[in-house]
Amino acid sequence: MGPEEAIGPRRRHTPAMALSDSTVLDLQGIAVPVAGLWADGPVVVAFLRHYG
Amino acid sequence: MFCREAVASLSGVRADIEARGGRLVFVGNGTALMARDFAEQFGVDAPLFTDPSRKAFKAAGMKRRMGLSWQSLAMGKRALAAGHTQGRTKGDPFQQGGVLVLDGEGAELHRQNADDAGTEILLEPILRALGPAPA
Numbered sequence: 001m002g003p004e005e006a007i008g009p010r011r012r013h014t015p016a017m018a019l020s021d022s023t024v025l026d027l028q029g030i031a032v033p034v035a036g037l038w039a040d041g042p043v044v045v046a047f048l049r050h051y052g
Numbered sequence: 053m054f055c056r057e058a059v060a061s062l063s064g065v066r067a068d069i070e071a072r073g074g075r076l077v078f079v080g081n082g083t084a085l086m087a088r089d090f091a092e093q094f095g096v097d098a099p100l101f102t103d104p105s106r107k108a109f110k111a112a113g114m115k116r117r118m119g120l121s122w123q124s125l126a127m128g129k130r131a132l133a134a135g136h137t138q139g140r141t142k143g144d145p146f147q148q149g150g151v152l153v154l155d156g157e158g159a160e161l162h163r164q165n166a167d168d169a170g171t172e173i174l175l176e177p178i179l180r181a182l183g184p185a186p187a
Contacts, residue, residue: 020158022108024101027091029084032101034108037077041156042182044069046062046173047114047149048055048080049166051090 055080058149058173059096065175066098072182074153075099081106081144106147115148115165153181 020035037043059078062069066076076098080087087102103109106116151173153162162181164174 018111019108019152022103022111024079024103024108025084025087026101027084027088034111035158037075037101038154038156038158040075042072042074042161043154044062044074044076044178044182045112045152045154046058046076046078047109047112047151048058048078049147049149050055050144051080051082051086 055090055149056094057170059094061173061175062151062178063096063098065179068179068185069182071185072179074182077101079103079108081109081147106144109147112150112152113163113165114150115167116144116146117148117167151178153178 020033022034023031024034026032037045062076062078069076078096078098078100080090080100080102081104082102083104084102087100090096091100109116148166148168148171150163150165152160155161162177164177
């Protein structure tokens with residue numbers, strides 16, 4: 001997985017700024033701000049290719 | 053099959069992620085109904101969201117390209133051997149996945165961008181980016 005190295009020690013850049021303006025849907029189809037994903041602390045966001 | 057493998061792989065270290073103060077979430081593409089079916093069928097117990105517009109995928113820098121190669125065929129063998137079979141594709145077949153590790157302010161600590169179908173997720177760098185687990 002094109003393992004770009006761990007960005008470290010901390011905070012090399014913040015591309016999440018564009019991401020933070022995005023929304024995703026929960027399983028009920030309700031829009032959820034992506035920024036809420038890290039509201040409670042660090043998060044590992046795994047983007048899946050598709051469901052199959 | 054590769055999405056199933058990714059879910060199984062990361063779910064296997066979910067406890068380690070949480071021990072380091074992190075949280076695991078999945079974001080797929082396709083409709084909420086597709087996501088719900090996937091979660092139920094494969095027992096995804098971490099939060100699963102979906103991004104039918106793929107705007108979040110794009111904002112996160114995930115690639116969209118033809119993701120098949122000789123290498124992905126070999127990786128398919130690996131996934132099949134582990135019991136992850138291929139179902140009907142639900143979502144964008146060209147969208148590639150990856151992993152972002154973000155801190156509590158949304159700053160990027162680590163990323164992995166899949167170039168190809170079946171590109172393996174490297175777990176150790178993800179855990180390392182979160183920092184050590186408390187003793």
